Amino acid sequence: MSDSGLGFSLKRFITLIVSIAIFVLLFEGASQLGGGLIKAQVEQTTSKFHPEKNAEDRLKPSMVLATEVTIENSVEEISDAIAANWTAEGSCQQVIEGNDMLQFNLKEMVVSASCAEVTVTLKHTGAMPANVMGHNWVLTNNTDFMPVAQAGGAAGLDNNYIPVGDQRVLAATTVIGGGQETSVTFSIESLVAGDDYTFFCSFPGHYAIMQGAFKVI
Numbered sequence: 001m002s003d004s005g006l007g008f009s010l011k012r013f014i015t016l017i018v019s020i021a022i023f024v025l026l027f028e029g030a031s032q033l034g035g036g037l038i039k040a041q042v043e044q045t046t047s048k049f050h051p052e053k054n055a056e057d058r059l060k061p062s063m064v065l066a067t068e069v070t071i072e073n074s075v076e077e078i079s080d081a082i083a084a085n086w087t088a089e090g091s092c093q094q095v096i097e098g099n100d101m102l103q104f105n106l107k108e109m110v111v112s113a114s115c116a117e118v119t120v121t122l123k124h125t126g127a128m129p130a131n132v133m134g135h136n137w138v139l140t141n142n143t144d145f146m147p148v149a150q151a152g153g154a155a156g157l158d159n160n161y162i163p164v165g166d167q168r169v170l171a172a173t174t175v176i177g178g179g180q181e182t183s184v185t186f187s188i189e190s191l192v193a194g195d196d197y198t199f200f201c202s203f204p205g206h207y208a209i210m211q212g213a214f215k216v217i
């Protein structure tokens with residue numbers, strides 16, 4: 001009874017030992033596998049194993065920062081350049097472009113009150129003819145802009161879409177088509193520095209988009 005009991009106990013003991021051994025081996029194997037996976041991750045992301053890769057990773061944030069700084073700088077540089085290039089004398093000669101997309105390339109034109117005369121040159125950089133996509137350059141004060149633009153549209157191409165003899169028109173060019181160029185020279189004696197003036201194209205429908213601020217400073 002006690003023998004068989006001991007034998008049974010020994011069997012159980014041996015089974016237990018073997019089970020523990022298998023468990024330990026399996027655990028070791030799993031640990032190595034897990035460790036291997038972790039190691040692989042570490043190798044991919046740290047400088048110890050891949051100095052160049054890590055350096056690249058570390059550089060990324062600085063590069064983004066550097067880019068942002070560059071953009072800010074470039075905007076400042078552009079503003080500075082515009083400010084530096086603007087001269088009272090130079091502002092008396094203005095050049096503006098219109099295209100086939102119903103756009104002027106300027107939203108604002110600034111001239112000096114010291115200009116004896118201002119010359120505005122309009123260039124049509126498109127290809128469409130004047131009767132389809134014609135542009136002109138018209139100047140009025142802000143309050144006259146809408147009524148003059150509408151009256152101009154009704155005046156017809158023969159009148160360059162300018163109401164005939166309208167004193168509200170402070171300056172206006174002829175209507176041109178793609179590839180053409182025109183200009184107008186006018187005195188700004190009657191214009192007041194600081195007042196609001198609007199330039200626009202009076203070709204029917206264009207004034208809604210093709211308009212901008214004309215400033216005398």
Ligand SMILES: [Cu+2]
Nearest residue numbers: 135201203206
């Ligand atoms: Cu136009």
